[in-house]
Amino acid sequence: MLITLPVSELTPGMYVDRVTKQHEGINSIKIKTSGMVNDSSIIKRLISEGVLELLIDFAKGDVPVPSKYKSQSKHETFNSQQQVTKTSIVITLEQEFAKASVNYDQHGRKLQSLYSDLTSGLTINIKALDEIVSEIVNSVFRNPNAMTILTRIKDKHSYNWRHMINCAIFTAVFAKYLGYEKADVQELAMGALLHDLGQAKLPQGIFSKPTKVTNNELTAIKKHVAQGFGLLKGEKRITPLMLDMIVNHHERLDGSGYPRGIEANKLSRPARIMAIVDVYDAITADRPHQDGDEPINALRYLLANKQQFDAELVQHFIKCLGVHPVGTIVKLTNDRLALVLEGNKLNPIKPKVKLFYNAKHKHQVTPKDIDLNENAQGLKILASVKPLDYQINLSRLLKEHLLN
Known part of the structure; x- marks a missing residue:
């Protein structure tokens, strides 16, 4: 999340990506370094070197985006997401x-x-x-x-x-x-x-x-x-x-x-x-x-x-x-075991899973993909389980269910 700020708004805890505007006097030193602003002495040095504006990366810093720039950051984030869509290939x-x-x-x-x-x-x-x-x-x-x-x-x-x-x-x-x-x-x-x-x-x-x-x-x-x-x-x-x-x-x-x-x-x-x-x-x-x-x-x-x-x-x-990271085996409220395949950023306790095992009768079942966030039966995760507790070889399980 990159936003240009005047040096007067720079505060400790911000991460400087680069200087975007600086007075160019005879004795001035061109500032090129990037990094965290740890204390006010760094800000004083930048001002003394004629720095006027800086590009701040709020994703790397320790302070939130100032409220007056939030609409700008949303616009920039949207644009950057559009750019990622154009240049990145996301596969299954x-x-x-x-x-x-x-x-x-x-x-x-x-x-x-x-x-x-x-x-x-x-x-x-x-x-x-x-x-x-x-x-x-x-x-x-x-x-x-x-x-x-x-x-x-x-x-x-x-x-x-x-x-x-x-x-x-x-x-x-x-x-x-x-x-x-x-x-x-x-x-x-x-x-x-x-x-x-x-x-x-x-x-x-x-x-x-x-x-x-x-x-x-x-x-x-x-x-x-x-x-x-x-x-x-x-x-x-x-x-x-x-x-x-x-x-x-x-x-x-x-x-x-x-x-x-x-x-x-x-x-x-x-x-x-x-x-x-x-x-x-x-x-x-x-x-x-x-x-x-x-x-x-x-x-x-x-x-x-x-x-x-x-x-x-x-x-x-x-x-x-996620509370139950991908690759974790979890036990559901219907006595089935499932493999967590994808997290849910808005509701971390309801990821997407692949049901594969009947824990009550201890046998494999027909695999089924379930989104716990949209499941009509109201299935929930009871707990994560260790594969060896059910004599499950995780490496083999992953190959069976994820390799076509």
């Missing part, structure tokens, strides 16, 4: 899933190989990582549900690289939902893919052990932040925003995070997004020492810890993914 879930499922497996194998190279002391292949992110972002823009569904498939023996891929997917989906431009979504998703790369430089036995880590091991694990920064600083294609996400994804708004214990006023929006995504996937994924929890419990955790996570972003994240 089934069509995108066929491609996404192949790519997801390929990304995993490629990332595992790159991770192993780093562990062995070889240099990092940034170009290969960039290609993985490009394919993820392109898939998300064609249909965000396909890649998101694949994050529900669990494998505790490949957690490290699955976590990196899943975080890139969630970040891309969330950033698109928040209104970021595609190039910015690509940058954010790359930061998410790289956020834990420093773990490759630590003893791998810590991450593969079937029991909880000790205090000494936790101290060692915390070094992955510095290791990741050291690996990527100065590399081509690695931007300050990506480094910010890598360095600060374990920081918390109340200063309880690591490695520096910095507080809210020093944490950017990308770092806050990364913190939410990182914790969400860590809670829901199977790991060597624990089974993943259901998405609804991960979302409850984020909601309950408002002192640590950006409450407004958490609310947006829940609306983006």
Whole structure:
């Protein structure tokens, strides 16, 4: 949501996309930088450099659109949606899933190989990582549900690289939902893919052990932040925003995070997004020492810890993914199990689902697509369920119902 403002209306918390008008005196310096306005000293500097107008991206900032510009923003949003319709091709879930499922497996194998190279002391292949992110972002823009569904498939023996891929997917989906431009979504998703790369430089036995880590091991694990920064600083294609996400994804708004214990006023929006995504996937994924929890419990955790996570972003994240994210198996009030296929942004507890199983008599039934928001029988979701509780192989289920 881009709006041009005079510099006199600039306030801390706004995100400057670029300077659009500036006095050009003999001694003036042309201002080209973009970024968050953290305090009034930045505004004073811009005024002193002769800045007159700026293009503000309200989707990336922390302040709402001023009321007098809301009609303008609606008009611009409508125009931008028309432009997206002309330039983007949105395809069905089934069509995108066929491609996404192949790519997801390929990304995993490629990332595992790159991770192993780093562990062995070889240099990092940034170009290969960039290609993985490009394919993820392109898939998300064609249909965000396909890649998101694949994050529900669990494998505790490949957690490290699955976590990196899943975080890139969630970040891309969330950033698109928040209104970021595609190039910015690509940058954010790359930061998410790289956020834990420093773990490759630590003893791998810590991450593969079937029991909880000790205090000494936790101290060692915390070094992955510095290791990741050291690996990527100065590399081509690695931007300050990506480094910010890598360095600060374990920081918390109340200063309880690591490695520096910095507080809210020093944490950017990308770092806050990364913190939410990182914790969400860590809670829901199977790991060597624990089974993943259901998405609804991960979302409850984020909601309950408002002192640590950006409450407004958490609310947006829940609306983006839904209370029962795509790929989740849910039990309905008619004793049937269904697979969530598409969220409902206006009513998150009533997504579109595919009914496939009789939970009472424990047998498959003829698949049926149901929109719970329009269902005449008044069907509701009772709870999400773990596939293994009903001896369901989620990977096989997805292929049976989503691959033509």
